[in-house]
Structure formats: structure tokens, C-alpha cells
Amino acid sequence: MTTATMLSWTVVCPLDRLEPDRGVAALVDGVQVALFRTADGLFAIDNLDPVGGAYVLSRGIVGSRGGVPTIASPLHKQVYDLRTGECLDLPGISVARHEVRCRDGLVEVRLRQEG
Amino acid sequence: MNGGRVIVVGNGMVGQRFVDALRARDPQGRWQVTVLAEESRPAYDRVRLSAFFDGVSADELNLHTPDEGVELRLGEPVTAVDRDRRVVTTAAGEYPYDALVLATGSYAFVPPVDGVALPGVFVYRTLDDLAAIREHARGRHTGAVIGGGLLGLEAANALRLLGLATSVVEFAPRLMPVQVDTAGGAMLRRYVEELGVTTHLGVATTALRSGPDGTVAALELADGTVLDTDIVVVAAGIRPRDELARAAGLPLGPRGGVLVDAACRSADERIWAVGECAAVDGTCHGLVAPGYAMAEVVADRLVGGAATFPGADTATKLKLLGVDVASFGDAHGATTGCLDVTFTDPATRVYAKLVLSDDAKTLLGGVLVGDASAYPTLRASVGGPLPAPPLALLAPDGAAGAGAGALPAAAQVCSCNAVTRADIDEAIAGGCADVPALKACTRAGTSCGSCVPMLKQLLDAAGVKQSTALCEHFDASRQELFDIVRVRGIRTFSRLVAEHGRGRGCDICKPVVASILASLGSGHVLDGEQASLQDTNDHFLANLQRDGSYSVVPRIPGGEITPEKLIVIGEVARDFQLYTKITGGQRIDLFGARVEQLPQIWRRLVDAGFESGHAYGKALRTVKSCVGSTWCRYGVQDSVGLAIALELRYRGLRAPHKIKSAVSGCARECAEARSKDFGIIATETGWNLYVGGNGGFRPRHADLFATDLSTEDLVRYVDRFLMFYIRTADRLQRTAAWIEAMDGGLDHLRAVIVDDSLGLCAELDEAMARHVASYSDEWRDVLDDPERLRRFASFVNAPDVPDPSISFALERGQPVPAGGRPPASAVRQPVTLGLPEVRR
Numbered sequence: 001m002t003t004a005t006m007l008s009w010t011v012v013c014p015l016d017r018l019e020p021d022r023g024v025a026a027l028v029d030g031v032q033v034a035l036f037r038t039a040d041g042l043f044a045i046d047n048l049d050p051v052g053g054a055y056v057l058s059r060g061i062v063g064s065r066g067g068v069p070t071i072a073s074p075l076h077k078q079v080y081d082l083r084t085g086e087c088l089d090l091p092g093i094s095v096a097r098h099e100v101r102c103r104d105g106l107v108e109v110r111l112r113q114e115g
Numbered sequence: 116m117n118g119g120r121v122i123v124v125g126n127g128m129v130g131q132r133f134v135d136a137l138r139a140r141d142p143q144g145r146w147q148v149t150v151l152a153e154e155s156r157p158a159y160d161r162v163r164l165s166a167f168f169d170g171v172s173a174d175e176l177n178l179h180t181p182d183e184g185v186e187l188r189l190g191e192p193v194t195a196v197d198r199d200r201r202v203v204t205t206a207a208g209e210y211p212y213d214a215l216v217l218a219t220g221s222y223a224f225v226p227p228v229d230g231v232a233l234p235g236v237f238v239y240r241t242l243d244d245l246a247a248i249r250e251h252a253r254g255r256h257t258g259a260v261i262g263g264g265l266l267g268l269e270a271a272n273a274l275r276l277l278g279l280a281t282s283v284v285e286f287a288p289r290l291m292p293v294q295v296d297t298a299g300g301a302m303l304r305r306y307v308e309e310l311g312v313t314t315h316l317g318v319a320t321t322a323l324r325s326g327p328d329g330t331v332a333a334l335e336l337a338d339g340t341v342l343d344t345d346i347v348v349v350a351a352g353i354r355p356r357d358e359l360a361r362a363a364g365l366p367l368g369p370r371g372g373v374l375v376d377a378a379c380r381s382a383d384e385r386i387w388a389v390g391e392c393a394a395v396d397g398t399c400h401g402l403v404a405p406g407y408a409m410a411e412v413v414a415d416r417l418v419g420g421a422a423t424f425p426g427a428d429t430a431t432k433l434k435l436l437g438v439d440v441a442s443f444g445d446a447h448g449a450t451t452g453c454l455d456v457t458f459t460d461p462a463t464r465v466y467a468k469l470v471l472s473d474d475a476k477t478l479l480g481g482v483l484v485g486d487a488s489a490y491p492t493l494r495a496s497v498g499g500p501l502p503a504p505p506l507a508l509l510a511p512d513g514a515a516g517a518g519a520g521a522l523p524a525a526a527q528v529c530s531c532n533a534v535t536r537a538d539i540d541e542a543i544a545g546g547c548a549d550v551p552a553l554k555a556c557t558r559a560g561t562s563c564g565s566c567v568p569m570l571k572q573l574l575d576a577a578g579v580k581q582s583t584a585l586c587e588h589f590d591a592s593r594q595e596l597f598d599i600v601r602v603r604g605i606r607t608f609s610r611l612v613a614e615h616g617r618g619r620g621c622d623i624c625k626p627v628v629a630s631i632l633a634s635l636g637s638g639h640v641l642d643g644e645q646a647s648l649q650d651t652n653d654h655f656l657a658n659l660q661r662d663g664s665y666s667v668v669p670r671i672p673g674g675e676i677t678p679e680k681l682i683v684i685g686e687v688a689r690d691f692q693l694y695t696k697i698t699g700g701q702r703i704d705l706f707g708a709r710v711e712q713l714p715q716i717w718r719r720l721v722d723a724g725f726e727s728g729h730a731y732g733k734a735l736r737t738v739k740s741c742v743g744s745t746w747c748r749y750g751v752q753d754s755v756g757l758a759i760a761l762e763l764r765y766r767g768l769r770a771p772h773k774i775k776s777a778v779s780g781c782a783r784e785c786a787e788a789r790s791k792d793f794g795i796i797a798t799e800t801g802w803n804l805y806v807g808g809n810g811g812f813r814p815r816h817a818d819l820f821a822t823d824l825s826t827e828d829l830v831r832y833v834d835r836f837l838m839f840y841i842r843t844a845d846r847l848q849r850t851a852a853w854i855e856a857m858d859g860g861l862d863h864l865r866a867v868i869v870d871d872s873l874g875l876c877a878e879l880d881e882a883m884a885r886h887v888a889s890y891s892d893e894w895r896d897v898l899d900d901p902e903r904l905r906r907f908a909s910f911v912n913a914p915d916v917p918d919p920s921i922s923f924a925l926e927r928g929q930p931v932p933a934g935g936r937p938p939a940s941a942v943r944q945p946v947t948l949g950l951p952e953v954r955r
Binding site for chain 1: 587588618619620621622624625626644646647648650651654655659661662663909910911912913916918920
């Protein structure tokens with residue numbers, strides 16, 4: 001049995017600090033979050049690459065696969081679905097997702113702790 | 116007898132093939148396999164033995180894959196066979212058998228003349244022989260080969276590659292007497308002599324003489340000639356290793372070899388023989404393809420089959436001393452009433468002969484020297500109707516042009532593995548859509564590889580489109596995209612994908628387009644939309660390491676550095692606590708920098724006169740050099756000066772893959788230039804240019820492109836070589852693979868670059884001039900621009916906080932990533948949520 005807990009929203013940065021199709025990392029309550037601004041909207045996932053074990057997903061290349069918005073790990077190029085966090089190359093691997101929204105030109109993140 | 120203990124004597128190519136074939140047919144493991152081998156290493160590719168002198172390692176020639184169901188005992192030769200008790204004996208003991216397969220191969224025949232046992236006389240048979248030849252050749256200057264056949268010419272080339280002035284002595288009146296006819300032999304001799312190899316034909320060796328140090332020093336020939344030589348390689352033919360069978364009382368063939376029937380079974384029903392030691396119906400076969408066929412026959416018989424040896428295809432195609440030579444079918448026109456059609460072109464030095472039936476309708480055989488591109492089609496047509504009129508076939512590219520599509524279904528496409536056109540067509544119909552799939556499915560093209568062009572043609576003939584699409588977002592290949600971007604003047608990815616592709620791009624096409632834009636000179640790689648296309652290395656102008664930190668490599672052109680600059684690098688490494696290592700490219704790599712430290716590190720380096728070394732880019736890396744004539748007693752040119760000039764000329768040049776170079780100041784080649792994409796070796800009068808070398812996963816020596824060039828011509832050729840590569844190579848295709856895949860290969864490349872056969876040179880020259888004029892240091896450009904600098908923070912919301920996940924331990928006095936290698940458990944298991952998710 002597992003639970004999903006919602007914490008509060010944290011302001012991270014102005015929206016214009018996010019370049020289109022390029023990620024940044026943010027530190028939210030001690031958790032490293034990778035943020036992406038794409039034509040499909042904003043996405044937030046854990047910055048930890050679950051395969052490589054390093055905090056680098058924000059530095060991957062943003063793209064699409066069959067219409068799904070994706071991020072490719074810069075370490076060994078596994079591709080993740082930005083909407084679900086699922087790895088599209090390795091079945092059974094996924095990254096945690098977090099809530100992200102834009103309010104008054106500011107990007108806000110709310111951690112989702114899956115445990 | 117469908118199971119039990121099978122003993123295989125010998126682990127050569129054929130012995131290994133038998134084991135593989137039996138294991139494939141016997142998945143239940145009814146046969147318990149033991150291999151007893153004389154050599155100390157497992158089976159290796161003896162056909163490619165000479166590649167050892169081209170730098171291919173013994174490991175790469177390996178043919179053996181460990182198999183739990185097979186016991187392999189190396190260095191344990193069988194000394195006796197007791198047929199009554201059905202046991203074989205080795206130094207270690209006895210092994211009982213239910214079936215015994217002799218695959219003992221052959222030994223080199225050494226003519227009984229005076230002096231053949233002298234030190235410095237070798238045969239050319241095993242990797243150990245080759246290693247001994249190399250060892251003895253060190254510091255010596257001349258070599259001679261007894262025997263001008265296939266193996267003799269291979270040996271001559273090996274001696275040449277070892278730097279020896281080489282002679283070949285052949286008893287027959289022409290080179291390769293078994294495979295080629297008189298006219299073909301004469302053409303071959305011209306090629307061979309042009310390479311500096313002296314030939315003595317139609318003359319026997321009468322004695323070998325030693326010098327004062329007791330090693331061989333001269334060859335005496337029957338015509339009175341005395342050849343001074345420091346090393347002799349005997350390649351005068353092979354003889355079957357049949358001594359075990361002989362001692363066991365088994366009948367032998369008329370010229371030796373274990374006499375076997377068409378099932379490869381000897382007079383003893385439990386003993387079989389395969390490969391060069393077998394005399395099938397009395398005839399021994401010295402090529403690997405018939406040996407493989409025998410191995411398959413015996414494997415089939417052991418599982419209850421009824422296969423028989425189909426007869427040998429003695430067709431041969433090889434590249435000897437850079438010359439294509441092929442011989443197939445009835446090459447010498449032995450068939451009654453046959454007709455010859457010959458073609459000799461002294462200008463292009465091509466000789467071809469077709470042997471036809473008396474009605475000129477059926478191809479019986481042929482000989483090709485100088486250009487063997489027609490070989491796959493012709494060989495497959497032997498015994499059948501001609502795929503095109505004889506003259507059309509013999510014209511350059513004639514048969515290649517006629518194509519494999521014209522072949523009958525029964526034609527053998529791959530003779531090494533006995534795969535017919537019908538087999539290939541069936542595999543294609545079954546879903547094989549490219550060459551690798553065909554190889555995996557049919558084994559065609561997996562041995563000598565000469566039929567691979569035909570596999571492509573058969574795919575084409577079957578209407579299978581072999582996709583060159585870059586990825587799901589672009590149907591175009593990299594080369595086509597390059598031309599689109601160049602001709603249409605497109606400068607953004609979004610326009611390119613909107614007009615010529617689909618979707619949003621990915622980690623394959625975005626860096627490719629970024630590289631194309633950079634090659635065409637579109638400003639700083641981090642400007643505007645280009646920044647979003649870059650791989651993380653190009654995005655941070657540093658090399659990502661496994662812990663998420665980066666390494667920094669300043670350019671040190673030619674590997675030359677002042678003490679002051681060396682001290683600065685040391686101070687930077689000390690102050691930022693960076694792990695420091697000397698690279699293979701004669702520069703220094705500083706590891707363990709966090710993204711926010713990168714600009715601070717660059718500031719210090721740039722202020723001291725350094726610039727980016729582009730270690731992060733698919734771009735020119737380094738031009739390595741030896742110290743050259745400035746200091747070295749042997750140097751004949753200023754290799755350091757040239758290396759620096761070249762590195763500064765091509766620095767920052769973005770390409771389909773990284774580019775490495777080196778300059779050696781003399782023929783001793785201390786800079787290892789022949790392992791580089793372009794390598795330069797000084798001569799007394801100029802520079803020799805080599806292209807297409809590679810280290811890495813698949814090492815390859817660069818090919819000699821042009822000799823004795825002036826510095827000006829050298830630079831012009833390198834300019835064009837690089838620009839042509841950038842324009843036409845595939846994504847992540849190094850120059851070695853690019854040249855190998857090029858239609859017409861090195862000759863075509865030379866025509867484009869030297870003779871301007873495509874009329875491209877002016878454009879290529881202009882493109883390089885533009886690159887040289889617009890070069891700017893990418894590090895300095897970031898330091899000078901606050902907008903670009905803003906990217907260099909670990910966290911967007913906490914620019915002053917260093918990434919807490921990056922930490923170090925000390926190893927040998929230097930920082931290394933803490934915690935060692937990440938454990939396998941770092942791969943997180945998926946989490947299943949037991950409660951309904953709360954959605955936005």
C-alpha cells in the first residue's frame with residue numbers, strides 16, 4: 001500500500017527564466033526538480049536519472065516521440081514521457097512527477113511525494 | 116548413434132565451425148562435446164591473419180564464444196588414437212569417444228633445401244608465427260618470401276608493413292599460379308613491383324645462407340642470383356596434418372589427408388575428418404568455405420541427417436597488397452571447347468577474363484585483377500546463363516551494374532555459408548528489411564563479407580526500401596538535411612522541422628541540426644533557439660561525467676605548452692579541487708567541476724591565454740605531434756609547427772563526429788598519425804597525408820591519400836577532405852566508416868579532392884575559408900555575455916547553492932566521485948500507487 005502526499009506550492013522563478021524546450025533544475029524543499037517549458041505546457045519531474053543515478057535530467061534534450069512530449073537523459077539517452085514520467089525505452093522504469101503551474105508570470109512547483 | 120561423447124581434434128576455423136554447427140542442431144545436448152587443441156588460443160580468423168600487421172589485435176580475430184556445453188582444452192594436442200578402445204591420448208590422459216572428428220588442419224610445407232632451419236626463417240601459419248616474424252624484423256631492413264602464391268603475397272605485404280625491403284621468389288613463371296592465368300599474373304606483377312616488392316619468378320631457391328651472427332643472411336637461387344635478406348618467410352604451400360590418422364592405420368588420400376567419403380566419414384565409421392586435413396574422395400581443399408561445408412555435413416550426420424559434401428567452390432576474391440584479385444569456377448579454361456573473353460586495360464591496369472561454354476551462353480569461370488567489383492555477380496552466375504553480354508560484364512562496373520537482381524534463384528550468393536538467392540529472397544519475404552537482418556537470418560555475408568553488396572542489391576530488387584531517415588521527425592538523411600539547410604538558407608530548427616519534418620524533434624535530430632547550423636557558421640552555439648538543440652556537453656561547453664559534474668579541457672595546440680601555462684592549469688586544478696589527468700591527445704583534462712564553477716574556471720584559463728579545447732563537441736579535438744626536427748635526431752620536418760598550424764586552422768569546426776589528427780616528424784611515426792581521421796607523416800621532401808584512421812572500438816589504420824605534399828597542398832587537401840566529410844557523412848559516422856561506405860572509396864575521394872571530379876572544390880575551399888575567418892572562442896564569448904552566463908547555475912531558484920549531490924572522496928591524492936561506481940540498485944523499481952491519484 002502506498003500513498004501520495006501533496007505539499008504546498010513554492011514559487012521557483014519567473015516564467016521567462018525557462019527557455020522553450022530546455023530544462024532547468026530547481027531546489028524545492030531540498031528536492032531537486034527538473035522543470036521544462038514546452039509547446040505542450042510546463043512539466044516537472046525529479047531531476048534524478050533513475051538509471052544513471054545522477055541528478056541530470058534537467059539537462060537532457062526535450063522532444064517528442066509519436067506526439068508524446070519527451071525528455072532524453074543526457075547520460076545514456078533513455079527517453080521519458082514528460083506527462084507520466086514513464087521511461088519509453090526501459091519498461092518498468094519511471095521518474096517521479098511533480099505539480100507545476102504558472103501564476104502571474106511566476107512558475108510554481110508543488111512536490112508530489114510518492115512513497 | 117545420435118548422441119554420446121564427441122571429441123573434436125583441433126580448434127581452427129573449421130573445428131570451431133563444426134562445434135557451432137553441432138550445437139545449433141543439438142539443442143538438447145545429446146552430444147557431449149570436448150575439443151582438444153594444440154594452439155594455446157581458441158579459434159581465430161586465419162583468413163584475416165595478415166590484419167594482425169595492420170594493428171588488428173588477436174582478440175579481434177577471435178572466433179570462439181564460450182559455450183557451457185563444450186569443454187575446450189587448449190594447448191593439449193592429441194598424440195594418439197586407439198580405434199579399438201575408442202580413446203584418444205593427450206599429455207594429460209585419455210578421452211573416450213563415441214565419435215571422433217579430426218579437424219587438425221594443415222602445416223606449412225617447407226622445401227628441403229640447405230639452411231631452412233636457420234634462425235630468422237619462419238612459416239606464415241599461426242598468430243604465434245606472425246608475432247615471431249614481427250619480433251625478428253625489429254631493427255632489420257630486408258626480407259624475402261619463398262612462394263608467390265596467395266599466402267606468399269600476404270606474407271610479402273606483412274614484411275612490407277614491417278618496413279622491410281621485400282623480395283618474392285616463386286618457382287612457377289607467374290604470381291598466384293593456382294588462381295590466375297599468365298596475363299592476369301603479369302598485371303598482378305606490375306602492381307606488386309610498383310609497391311617496391313621485387314619478384315623473382317620461374318626460379319627455385321637452392322639454399323639459405325647464414326651471416327656472422329648465425330641468423331639467415333641470404334637466399335641462393337637456381338639462376339645464380341644471391342639475395343641478401345635479414346628474414347625469410349616460407350609460404351610454399353600447405354600439407355594436411357594427417358599423422359594421427361596415419362598412425363591409427365586409417366587410409367589416406369593419394370596426396371595425403373584423411374581419406375573420407377562424401378559424408379566426410381573415414382574408413383572407421385566413428386571417425387570423421389573436416390577441413391584441410393580431410394581428403395574428400397581423395398581431394399584436399401585448402402580454403403575455408405569447403406571446410407565449413409564439411410563441418411556442416413558432419414554436424415548434420417551426427418544428428419541423424421544424410422547431408423553430403425556438395426563439392427568445393429574454389430572461388431577466391433581477395434585484396435593483396437591493395438590489389439583486387441578474384442578467381443572463380445574454371446579459371447584456367449580446362450573445360451573442353453570453352454571460349455575465353457578477355458579484357459586488358461594497361462591504363463587503368465585492369466585485367467579480366469571470362470571462360471564461357473562452347474556456345475558462349477554459360478559462364479564457366481574467370482579471373483579478375485585490378486578491379487573485382489564484378490566478382491559477386493559473376494561468381495554467383497557460374498554454371499548459369501550470363502547476366503549480361505560478356506563485353507558489358509567486363510567493362511568497369513559492368514557486372515556490378517547488371518546487378519544481383521538478374522541472378523537465378525539457385526545461384527549461390529554467399530559461398531562461404533552456402534546461401535542461395537532463393538534463401539535470401541525467402542528471408543526478405545519473411546521480413547528481413549536490411550543487411551544486418553539478412554546476415555542474422557541466413558548467415559550470408561558473415562564470413563568473408565564479399566557478398567554484402569549483393570545483399571543490398573537483392574533487397575533493392577525485392578523492392579525493400581532501406582531507410583536513410585534520420586529519425587521519426589525527418590525522412591531525410593543527415594547529408595540531405597545539410598543540403599536543405601545550406602541551399603535554402605534555413606537557420607532555425609523550428610523552421611526546418613516545420614517545412615521538412617514533423618513533430619518536435621528529439622535527442623537524435625536536434626544535435627544533428629545544431630551541428631549542421633554550426634558547420635555552416637550560424638553564430639554562437641548557445642544563441643537563441645540553437646541552445647535548446649545542443650546536447651548537454653555542447654550546452655555547457657564541457658563534458659558531462661557520470662556523477663553529473665563536468666570536465667574541462669583547454670586547447671593545447673600540438674601538445675606544446677609553456678611552463679607558465681602549465682603552472683596556471685595546476686593552480687586552477689588546485690584552487691577548484693579538480694581531478695587532473697593527461698589525455699591521449701596531449702592535453703590535460705580537469706574533472707569534477709559543477710556547472711556554476713565552469714565560468715569561473717574558464718575566466719582563469721582565458722585570462723592566461725587558453726581557449727576552449729572543444730573536447731565536448733563533435734568537432735576537431737587535437738592535432739597531436741611528436742617533437743620533430745626541432746629536437747629529434749631522426750626528425751626530418753617540423754611536426755610540432757605543422758600540428759599547431761593545423762589545430763588552430765580547424766579548431767571549432769563542427770562535424771558529424773569528432774575529428775582527431777596527428778603529425779609525425781619522420782617515418783618512425785611516434786605521433787601515431789595513422790590512427791587518426793587525418794594523419795600526416797613527414798618525408799625528406801614534404802608530407803604524406805593519410806585519411807580515415809580510427810582508434811576506439813573498431814581500430815583502423817588510415818589509408819595513404821597523397822605523398823610528398825608541400826605544406827600548401829597538404830592544407831588544401833585537408834580543407835577539402837574535412838568540408839566534404841562534413842557535407843556528406845551520416846550522423847555520428849567517423850571518417851573511417853564514411854570512406855568505407857563511399858561509392859568508389861578512396862579513389863573516389865581522391866578524385867573529388869585532387870581532381871575536382873564533382874566541381875565542388877571551390878565551394879569547399881570557400882566554406883573552410885569562412886570557418887577560419889569566423890572562428891571565435893566559445894568560452895570567451897560566454898564570459899563576455901551576461902545572458903549566456905545566466906545558464907551556468909545548478910539551480911534556477913538558488914544560483915548560489917552548489918549541487919549537494921556532487922561530492923568527492925580522495926583516491927591517490929585526488930578527488931573522485933564519492934561512493935565509487937553506482938550500485939545496480941540505483942535503478943529504481945517502478946512504484947504502483949495503491950490509492951487513486953489526485954490530479955490537477
